[in-house]
Amino acid sequence: MPLLSYEDLSVLLPGMARPVLDGVFLQVEAGEAVALVGESGSGKSVTARAALGLLPPGASTGGRVTVDGCELIGADAATLRAVRTGKASMIFQDPRAAINPVRRVGDFLTEALRLVGGRSKAEAEARALELLAAVGLPDPPRHLRQYPHQMSGGMLQRVMIAGALTADPRLLLCDEPTTALDVTTQAEIMAVLRALQQDRGLGLLLITHDLDLAAASCDRIYVMYAGRIVETATAAELLAAPRHPYTAGLLGSSPPLHGAPQRLTPIPGVPMGLLESAPGCAFAARCRFARPGLCDQSAPELEPAGGRLVACHLADTVLSEVDR
Numbered sequence: 571m572p573l574l575s576y577e578d579l580s581v582l583l584p585g586m587a588r589p590v591l592d593g594v595f596l597q598v599e600a601g602e603a604v605a606l607v608g609e610s611g612s613g614k615s616v617t618a619r620a621a622l623g624l625l626p627p628g629a630s631t632g633g634r635v636t637v638d639g640c641e642l643i644g645a646d647a648a649t650l651r652a653v654r655t656g657k658a659s660m661i662f663q664d665p666r667a668a669i670n671p672v673r674r675v676g677d678f679l680t681e682a683l684r685l686v687g688g689r690s691k692a693e694a695e696a697r698a699l700e701l702l703a704a705v706g707l708p709d710p711p712r713h714l715r716q717y718p719h720q721m722s723g724g725m726l727q728r729v730m731i732a733g734a735l736t737a738d739p740r741l742l743l744c745d746e747p748t749t750a751l752d753v754t755t756q757a758e759i760m761a762v763l764r765a766l767q768q769d770r771g772l773g774l775l776l777i778t779h780d781l782d783l784a785a786a787s788c789d790r791i792y793v794m795y796a797g798r799i800v801e802t803a804t805a806a807e808l809l810a811a812p813r814h815p816y817t818a819g820l821l822g823s824s825p826p827l828h829g830a831p832q833r834l835t836p837i838p839g840v841p842m843g844l845l846e847s848a849p850g851c852a853f854a855a856r857c858r859f860a861r862p863g864l865c866d867q868s869a870p871e872l873e874p875a876g877g878r879l880v881a882c883h884l885a886d887t888v889l890s891e892v893d894r
């Protein structure tokens with residue numbers, strides 16, 4: 571059984587014309603790093619939060635989400651607490667927005683260790699020092715006494731990673747964990763996350779808009795557009811030969827990591843908003859391959875094509891035309 575599993579998850583908010591999430595299938599195995607990639611507003615963060623039972627108020631849901639065998643949709647308070655305090659932890663984008671600015675780093679860490687783990691004050695402090703060392707902070711006793719404003723963004727994100735490990739989770743949910751950081755610090759944080767994930771055999775779901783970062787950090791990638799998974803493959807396959815026009819568009823609009831510089835090609839148009847809906851493919855208005863009478867009439871299902879799963883009516887015929 572996968573550590574994290576979404577089966578046909580749909581989430582509809584009141585007053586919206588289309589679902590935030592529409593039939594999402596996604597799996598993360600224990601010890602596996604998986605990325606969920608898409609533009610802002612595509613539904614990535616809602617997907618990640620659903621793994622902790624944190625869906626928007628008033629949302630109508632369908633399908634299933636399980637973490638380590640626990641069903642999250644419609645779960646009671648005891649199940650939610652068990653998942654949030656022992657099976658899964660989340661690391662958010664902006665560490666300064668996720669920590670109390672008037673309390674010391676040590677309070678932030680030891681409070682969770684004492685409340686959830688039932689440790690004494692001395693045991694909690696000893697464990698907090700271990701965790702700060704594990705995330706690569708150079709002077710754990712000093713950092714334990716510091717306030718958040720005395721630390722850089724990169725150091726504070728390491729503290730947040732240490733905080734996420736206080737409950738010894740099996741699954742780490744990382745929602746754009748490096749977006750607020752500079753490029754060098756970004757690489758350091760991703761290296762810390764990947765090392766912890768591999769050393770401890772954790773499942774990791776990385777939410778990001780950066781396909782190159784996802785490919786460099788993860789084993790498999792899911793690409794999401796307008797609340798639907800449109801392509802999934804191994805990171806190497808996806809980067810080498812994208813099969814969905816949206817995936818190709820993401821790659822074509824970001825600078826290549828290797829080789830000669832190339833002219834960037836932005837994806838035309840804007841993503842479909844929640845107040846818009848269409849009977850066909852949600853990407854049709856932006857897709858250079860769109861075929862009138864087909865793409866604008868029925869939504870493509872996620873089906874095998876080119877050795878992976880792709881949601882595109884023309885996945886087989888546009889394969890050779892889609893390149894970076």
Ligand code: SF4
Nearest residue numbers: 851854857865882883
């Ligand atoms: Fe483009 Fe049609 Fe494929 Fe949608 S189904 S991505 S519009 S070719």
